[in-house]
Amino acid sequence: MQTLLARHSCRQFTETPLTQQEVDSLLHAAMQAPSAGNEQPWHFYVCTSAEVRHQLRQASPYAGPAEAAPCAIVVCVDKTKIKYQGNEVQDCAAASQNILLAAYDMGLGAVWLGITPEADRVERVNRILSLPETMTAFSIIAVGHPRVPQTTAPAQSRFDASRVHVVA
Numbered sequence: 001m002q003t004l005l006a007r008h009s010c011r012q013f014t015e016t017p018l019t020q021q022e023v024d025s026l027l028h029a030a031m032q033a034p035s036a037g038n039e040q041p042w043h044f045y046v047c048t049s050a051e052v053r054h055q056l057r058q059a060s061p062y063a064g065p066a067e068a069a070p071c072a073i074v075v076c077v078d079k080t081k082i083k084y085q086g087n088e089v090q091d092c093a094a095a096s097q098n099i100l101l102a103a104y105d106m107g108l109g110a111v112w113l114g115i116t117p118e119a120d121r122v123e124r125v126n127r128i129l130s131l132p133e134t135m136t137a138f139s140i141i142a143v144g145h146p147r148v149p150q151t152t153a154p155a156q157s158r159f160d161a162s163r164v165h166v167v168a
């Protein structure tokens with residue numbers, strides 16, 4: 001619960017690369033997400049290349065952290081795995097959120113960079129990664145060691161009782 005309440009986006013990182021163990025942990029967390037029919041229609045492109053991350057930052061006006069972070073994980077949809085059309089969006093969103101939560105829990109910083117549903121951004125990322133026809137980009141998660149320790153930003157509750165409707 002503490003991780004859920006305290007997680008926040010991080011957009012400034014040190015240059016320290018992630019260890020293979022850290023990347024593996026993030027990917028394990030991602031693939032533990034729920035998915036419609038348990039189809040797990042995701043693939044993950046782990047981008048540490050400075051050149052590729054430089055290109056990814058240009059995929060959207062708001063994707064600067066893809067270059068600032070030492071690692072950008074591009075969450076992709078494997079179109080051949082879609083059993084219930086449309087659910088791949090929720091599936092990949094759940095996987096993206098799992099990466100954010102795991103990163104925070106591990107003392108790393110991360111931010112979700114939106115790609116889907118903007119067609120031009122999706123096409124740019126697909127082209128940068130030379131994705132096969134069967135694959136399409138969903139989101140980019142920029143992740144690394146936070147420049148400012150995460151714990152210095154106090155958790156701010158967004159709970160709003162007016163959004164709660166009890167149907168008893």
Ligand SMILES: Cc1cc2nc3c(=O)[nH]c(=O)nc-3n(C[C@H](O)[C@H](O)[C@H](O)COP(=O)(O)O)c2cc1C
Pocket residue numbers: 007008009010011060062063065111112113114115
């Ligand atoms: C679907 C989605 C798309 C987002 N796209 C971007 C983005 O392109 N660039 C960025 O810096 N942050 C992006 N964010 C992060 C949000 O700005 C951030 O989650 C929000 O402001 C709440 O702040 P918090 O994550 O610190 O709780 C995105 C988040 C989501 C869920």
